[in-house]
Amino acid sequence: MLIAGFPAGAWGTNCYLVAPAAGEECVIIDPGHQAVQGVEETLRKHRLKPVAVVLTHGHIDHVASVVPVCGAHDVPAWIHPEDRYMMSDPEKALGRSIGMPLMGELTVGEPEDVRELTDGAALKLAGMDFSVAHAPGHTRGSVTFRMPESSDVPSVFFSGDLLFAGSIGRTDLPGGSHAEMLESLGRVCLPLDDSTVVLSGHGPQTTIGRERATNPYLREVAAGLAADPTAAPRRGM
Numbered sequence: 323m324l325i326a327g328f329p330a331g332a333w334g335t336n337c338y339l340v341a342p343a344a345g346e347e348c349v350i351i352d353p354g355h356q357a358v359q360g361v362e363e364t365l366r367k368h369r370l371k372p373v374a375v376v377l378t379h380g381h382i383d384h385v386a387s388v389v390p391v392c393g394a395h396d397v398p399a400w401i402h403p404e405d406r407y408m409m410s411d412p413e414k415a416l417g418r419s420i421g422m423p424l425m426g427e428l429t430v431g432e433p434e435d436v437r438e439l440t441d442g443a444a445l446k447l448a449g450m451d452f453s454v455a456h457a458p459g460h461t462r463g464s465v466t467f468r469m470p471e472s473s474d475v476p477s478v479f480f481s482g483d484l485l486f487a488g489s490i491g492r493t494d495l496p497g498g499s500h501a502e503m504l505e506s507l508g509r510v511c512l513p514l515d516d517s518t519v520v521l522s523g524h525g526p527q528t529t530i531g532r533e534r535a536t537n538p539y540l541r542e543v544a545a546g547l548a549a550d551p552t553a554a555p556r557r558g559m
Contacts, residue, residue: 323450323475324348326364327521331355333383336523338480340450340469345369347448350397351376351467351480352523353387361391374447376439377401378482378523379464380408380415381495392433400445402456403438404497405463415461416495439465455510457484459503460491466510468518476517479530485511485520487528490539508543 324346327338330353337357341348348370353361365372372395377385380401388399388409401409408415409432441456445467452467460483467480483491484506493500516531533540 323469323472323478324368324370325478325521326368328360328364329524330357330360331383331386334524335383336521336525337361337387338521339364339368339370339372340448341368341370342449347371347373349374349376349447349450349452350391352378352384352482353391354384355382355386357387358390358394361387362394371395372397375399375433376445376447376452376467377405378466378480378484379461380405381461381483382408382412382415384482384523385409385412389431389433392435398435398437399433400437400439402440402463402465404458405461406432406436406438408461409436414496441465457482457506457510458497459493459499459506460484461495462497464491464506468514471515471517476519477515478519478521479511479514481511481520481522483523485533485537485540486522486525487520487533488537489525490537491523504539504543507540511540512544 324341324343327336330337332355335354337353338351339348350372374397375392392399439454443454445452455466457464457466464482469478471477493503514530518530520528
């Protein structure tokens, strides 16, 4: 399997391109702010052909490049219906203006082909399997994508802004809920194998085992306690 990622734009949002191998079809995950150049360079470097864009949630730092990327390659975008409005109205999603200079760099709106994700959905894209879990807390429509273990790689978990190395996503923006975040952490993350590789929306790669042992939020959820919102700094828009 080939997974190529890079941090994009003002918020350093991780964009991932996933393929069975170089020279094959691929899926693009979260092409955010100023991600177009990185996407195109990665496609050329690995000789990849996109078949879909999938989105962990609708915040502008994760979807800002969806329209140009989908348009350039004539592929659909997949998003949970509760976050779909954010593609056309990013300021409403944040509860404030994100600033005219930044807005001037964005192509706000939906690509021509938008498809909606549901909890428990099994997507087969580019010959690969992705299981979808609805994981509200950061936003109402946040989801995660998990790829099963294979003979050469452990299971891979694209956590979006649900789980980071050492932290979790913020819950103070419209649609966020600390209680829902804790429920999602317990329901979606805790059952995963310790060997599961976590590729999150911001920051470095980690594993479920490492987070189970060291992440203060996941440890508190595992202990059945309400996590202290000040236990560690949280990232994401």
